[in-house]
Amino acid sequence: MKNEKIIFLLVVCLTCAGCSTKSREKQLNNRIITDMAGRQVEIPAKITSAFIDRHSVQMVYAFDTMLAVNRVFNYTETEKKFLKKSFYENKPYAIESSAEEIVQLKPNIIFYSAFITPENTEKVNLLQKKTQIPVVVINSDIFEYKEALRFLGDILNKEEKAKELIGFIETYIDPALAKGKTISGKKKKKIYYAEGLQGLKTDPSGSVHSLLIDLVGGINVAEVDILPGKGMTNVSLEQIYVWNPDLILVWSGNFDEMDSYKYIKTDLSWKKLKAVRNNYVYQVPWRPFGWIDRPPGINRLIGIIWLSNLLYPDIYNYGNLIGITKEFFSKFHHYNMTDEETLEILNPQP
Known part of the structure; x- marks a missing residue:
């Protein structure tokens, strides 16, 4: 009987020791962070794979071209030119996937980029519960990009890269946004943002x-x-004539054919519109992601520079626009452009 008690105690001690070892290993391999929604999440100390959504894709790519287990766009050949193959090759197209599909891809973290609202936080909590994979919220507010980059740099253990990206914002974007607030009165140009195949969809002021x-x-x-979600409110051409814009920005989707732009430029029903008559119709650059939208992500940083220079070159006075664009592509897209490529991407309209 005495021997049996000794054996029992030994088993208990060994079991506790094993549990203690596993606990210590877990502590070494994981850490608890507070995401940008204020949620405490236990994540791997070293993140090696991630499921990404469309709003976080560009930001994650800026840090790591191989991290994503999924692809959120079908890239054209001209877009692929500016992206690393490791980012899109052999990656399944998966957006807004079911929990089961995400689990099958075996990421060790999920990045969810959104505005911080109770509804979005509830969605994230539910997704984490279903997948049993840590879900980390990144604030998609353009005014929080510096903090978002700092946050990602920390959890990806790439603090120096974060400083480099934040430095670009501090050097070029912060001054641009400050200048934008000073433009008033008659200096302001009236803009129509044309979307859809015939340019008869748009998004008003206040839309992301x-x-x-x-x-x-x-x-x-x-x-x-x-309109919530993807936006694009239907309008009539008669309305556009009443609004009488000085300039038209055209989003033709990520298609090299630029059908929407060509339609507006050549269709007789648009011909008498002041902006068309004066040749102030501009295709928004889209390679490798939309520059002012689609998706409304961090690629809008270079869009701020492009659009502000297009509207008010004397006010913004960037000087070396080619150099700034090349710097952005090098730091955020890991691509070193030639001057010829830069001019082509800055001026996509034929």
């Missing part, structure tokens, strides 16, 4: 999809309701 027009000092002429 057309935000850059407001930020750089333009007047968004569209007087329509903001």
Whole structure:
């Protein structure tokens, strides 16, 4: 009986020792962070794979071109030119996937980029519960990009890269946003943001999809309701004539054919519009991601520079626009552009 008690105690001690070892290993391999929604999340100390959504794709890519287990866009060949193959090759197209699909991809973290609202926090908590994979919220507010980059740099153990990216914002974007607030009165140009195959969809002031027009000092002429989600409110050509914009920005999707731009430039029904008549119709750059929208992510940083220079070159006075664009692509897209490539991407319209 005495021997049996000794054996029992030995088993208990060994079991406790094993549990203690596993606990210590877990502590070494994981850490608890507070994400940008204020949620405490236990994540791997070293993140090696991640499921990403469309709003976080560009920011994650800036840090690590191989981290994503999924692809959130079908890239054209001209877009792929500016992206590392490791980012899109052999990656399944997966957006807003079911919990089961995400689990099958075996990421050790999920990045969810969104505005910080109770509804979005509830969605994230539910997704984490279903997948049993840590979900980390990144604030998608353009005014929080520096903090978002700092946050990602910390959890990805890439603090120096974060400082480099934040430095770009402090050097070029912060001064641009400050100048945008000084433009007033008659100096402001009236802009129509043309979306859809025939340019008869748009997003008004206050929409995340057309935000850059407001930020750089333009007047968004569209007087329509903001649609949630992907936006794009239907309008008539008669309305556009009443609004009488000085300049038209065109989003033709990520298609090299630029059908929407060509339609507006050549269709007779648009010909008498002042902006078309004066040749102030501009295709928004889209390689490798939309520059002012689609998705409304960190690629809008270079969009701020492009659009502000297009509208008010004398006010913003960037000097070396080619150099700034090349710097952005090098730091955020890991691509070193030639001057010829830069000019082509800055001026996509034929």
